[in-house]
Amino acid sequence: MSRDLKTAQRWVIKIGSSLLTNNGQGLDLAAIEAWVTQILVLRRHGIELVLVSSGAVAAGMERLGWSTRPTSLHQLQAAASVGQAALIQVYEDFLRRGNVHGSQVLLTHEDLQDRQRYLNARSTLRILLEMGVVPIINENDAIASAEIRFGDNDTLAAMVANLLEADLLVILTDQAGLYDRDPRHDPHAGLLSEVQAGDPELLRMAGGAGTMLGSGGMITKVRAASRAAQSGAATLIAPGSADNILLRIWSGEEVGTYFRPGVAKLAARKRWLAGQLRPSGTLHLDAGAVRVLREKGSSLLPVGITASEGDFQRGDLVRCVDPEGHEVARGLVNFAQHEVLLRLGKGSKALCALFGDVDEFEIIHRDNLVLSSDHG
Ligand SMILES: Nc1ncnc2c1ncn2[C@@H]1O[C@H](COP(=O)(O)OP(=O)(O)O)[C@@H](O)[C@H]1O
Numbered sequence: 001m002s003r004d005l006k007t008a009q010r011w012v013i014k015i016g017s018s019l020l021t022n023n024g025q026g027l028d029l030a031a032i033e034a035w036v037t038q039i040l041v042l043r044r045h046g047i048e049l050v051l052v053s054s055g056a057v058a059a060g061m062e063r064l065g066w067s068t069r070p071t072s073l074h075q076l077q078a079a080a081s082v083g084q085a086a087l088i089q090v091y092e093d094f095l096r097r098g099n100v101h102g103s104q105v106l107l108t109h110e111d112l113q114d115r116q117r118y119l120n121a122r123s124t125l126r127i128l129l130e131m132g133v134v135p136i137i138n139e140n141d142a143i144a145s146a147e148i149r150f151g152d153n154d155t156l157a158a159m160v161a162n163l164l165e166a167d168l169l170v171i172l173t174d175q176a177g178l179y180d181r182d183p184r185h186d187p188h189a190g191l192l193s194e195v196q197a198g199d200p201e202l203l204r205m206a207g208g209a210g211t212m213l214g215s216g217g218m219i220t221k222v223r224a225a226s227r228a229a230q231s232g233a234a235t236l237i238a239p240g241s242a243d244n245i246l247l248r249i250w251s252g253e254e255v256g257t258y259f260r261p262g263v264a265k266l267a268a269r270k271r272w273l274a275g276q277l278r279p280s281g282t283l284h285l286d287a288g289a290v291r292v293l294r295e296k297g298s299s300l301l302p303v304g305i306t307a308s309e310g311d312f313q314r315g316d317l318v319r320c321v322d323p324e325g326h327e328v329a330r331g332l333v334n335f336a337q338h339e340v341l342l343r344l345g346k347g348s349k350a351l352c353a354l355f356g357d358v359d360e361f362e363i364i365h366r367d368n369l370v371l372s373s374d375h376g
Pocket residue numbers: 015016017018019172173174175177178179180181182183184205206207208209210211213214215216217218219
């Protein structure tokens with residue numbers, strides 16, 4: 001069966017507005033407690049979890065005593081700003097029961113478009129996961145203007161799944177999954193158990209938001225599944241209010257709609273990386289570096305680099321060539337050209353002597369490195 005979720009190590013879980021609120025009147029604390037309790041169990045099973053949570057506007061409206069959702073952007077932003085604090089507090093309180101910390105990460109579209117900010121967000125999230133923290137992500141509503149908004153959190157969650165190369169994107173919503181037509185409008189709608197991410201037919205089945213609370217509806221979820229598949233993640237759209245839903249997903253129960261990513265994760269990831277950008281520089285490697293890259297799949301360290309050409313910045317794509325000038329790999333650099341030049345050929349001791357306590361040695365991390373034979 002293709003729903004082999006036991007091997008999924010890194011999950012992004014998106015909880016939608018339609019689920020998080022008590023009919024728009026503040027947050028549904030009992031529901032949040034139930035998800036966090038399951039998240040704590042999953043963590044004990046070694047799963048890394050990132051939450052993408054909506055609910056800031058609804059929580060803010062309650063705190064401010066507003067009974068109807070404002071229409072002006074600035075009022076919505078003000079409500080989100082007040083509510084975001086409440087939202088994080090609620091998650092943190094429940095997580096603390098399991099001795100786990102939550103952290104707040106607020107993103108705008110621009111943060112993930114700009115390569116440098118993209119890499120910074122990626123590094124921070126990775127460190128948080130290494131530390132065992134559960135990052136809780138939302139759109140930075142207070143400052144996001146119309147042009148730089150994600151708008152719905154489905155898109156944001158898919159981009160986070162790409163960013164972290166998650167294995168699984170779980171989109172919890174107020175329906176049992178994706179139906180062949182909107183079940184709110186047609187009682188004969190049939191639930192789809194398993195589909196292929198990126199199948200254009202699915203977009204015709206998916207409609208807009210079901211309630212005033214949600215934004216995006218199923219269309220943005222179906223698109224999110226295609227986007228997540230680009231870096232090899234499977235997506236599951238599942239009923240967030242069903243009992244123990246996250247644990248049932250983990251145990252392999254066939255709930256919700258499963259979107260097969262189509263290609264193997266590594267192949268997808270490599271195609272994604274290789275197709276992303278044009279190389280803006282070249283790193284010349286010595287024979288030892290070429291060997292460990294090829295044979296061990298190692299990260300590229302400064303010690304194996306003999307020369308660096310081009311005008312690249314942190315996050316840019318560069319080519320890596322062997323002593324004969326043949327391309328052996330491509331990857332995203334952690335340093336700009338002038339910083340690479342300072343590090344050329346240096347081992348960790350020399351780097352520490354120069355830069356003090358260094359926490360990032362790799363010029364290209366192995367997850368950001370694609371051997372040239374892999375992408376043809
Ligand atoms: N084909 C479909 N299958 C299931 N739900 C659909 C479909 N088309 C539209 N919808 C609507 O999408 C809604 C979920 O999206 P949305 O309201 O944005 O929720 P969320 O806040 O969880 O993102 C459902 O309540 C449903 O009415």
